[in-house]
Amino acid sequence: MSKPFLIIQLRPEDATADSEFEKILHYGELDLNRVVRLRVDRDGFPEIHLHRYAGIIVGGSPFDVSTPLEQKSSIQKEIEAGFNLLFEDLVAADFPFLGCCSGCGLLGNYLGTSISRKYAEPVGAIEVDITDAGREDPLLADLPDPMRALTGHKEACDLLPAEAVLLASNSRCPVQMFRVKQNLYATQFHPEGDPEGFIVRINVYRNHGYFPPESAARLIEAVRHEHTPDAHRILQRFVQRYSA
Numbered sequence: 001m002s003k004p005f006l007i008i009q010l011r012p013e014d015a016t017a018d019s020e021f022e023k024i025l026h027y028g029e030l031d032l033n034r035v036v037r038l039r040v041d042r043d044g045f046p047e048i049h050l051h052r053y054a055g056i057i058v059g060g061s062p063f064d065v066s067t068p069l070e071q072k073s074s075i076q077k078e079i080e081a082g083f084n085l086l087f088e089d090l091v092a093a094d095f096p097f098l099g100c101c102s103g104c105g106l107l108g109n110y111l112g113t114s115i116s117r118k119y120a121e122p123v124g125a126i127e128v129d130i131t132d133a134g135r136e137d138p139l140l141a142d143l144p145d146p147m148r149a150l151t152g153h154k155e156a157c158d159l160l161p162a163e164a165v166l167l168a169s170n171s172r173c174p175v176q177m178f179r180v181k182q183n184l185y186a187t188q189f190h191p192e193g194d195p196e197g198f199i200v201r202i203n204v205y206r207n208h209g210y211f212p213p214e215s216a217a218r219l220i221e222a223v224r225h226e227h228t229p230d231a232h233r234i235l236q237r238f239v240q241r242y243s244a
Contacts, residue, residue, distance in 0.1 A: 010061035012041045017199040020106040023192040027232040028239040045082025055096030055242040058103030065115045094181040095244040104186035111161035119173040123152030134167035149231035150193035191235040
């Protein structure tokens with residue numbers, strides 16, 4: 001029997017967590033018997049035994065790594081501490097990992113790069129430029145350049161981590177996707193994102209500082225007809241490559 005993928009989620013709201021989980025399953029072409037779902041915001045951060053899984057996928061979160069320590073909730077501190085311990089094992093083993101949005105910031109922070117609001121991007125669709133290294137990477141090879149994706153984040157990596165390879169970038173947010181060693185990936189954009197899922201997030205997070213609350217209706221109309229199949233293929237390829 002093949003090993004399942006571990007999907008780690010950090011969204012405290014059931015609506016956004018459930019929607020994100022459904023999109024990861026859909027675009028990763030996974031079914032429930034091929035995944036283990038872990039909501040660390042609700043259940044805490046258990047010890048994770050890597051040998052049990054084919055790979056790990058981490059979604060987004062309203063938590064910000066760059067929030068001053070004294071302003072972080074106890075659950076956010078617990079989550080960040082848990083990820084730092086997990087990354088020690090992941091990086092040492094070069095274990096298959098795909099961190100999307102918050103997963104990108106958490107990995108970048110662990111690797112020592114600064115995380116700030118300097119390269120925040122508004123909620124919506126963007127064009128992402130694939131680098132020379134990205135064009136040779138199995139998750140991005142032969143995808144259109146530039147590639148369209150959905151995004152929305154208050155913080156990002158200020159610089160590429162020293163040991164990482166830049167795979168995708170744009171002028172608004174230079175670190176859009178990177179790889180560490182051969183098997184650890186991070187995307188600032190959302191490879192699982194689609195209009196339906198983003199509309200759920202816009203409605204839930206309208207008062208979380210991503211955008212002025214009064215602009216929610218306009219943002220919903222802007223994403224309603226977006227189509228980002230190439231970004232979805234990154235998630236699909238990750239699952240295909242590491243299925244065991």
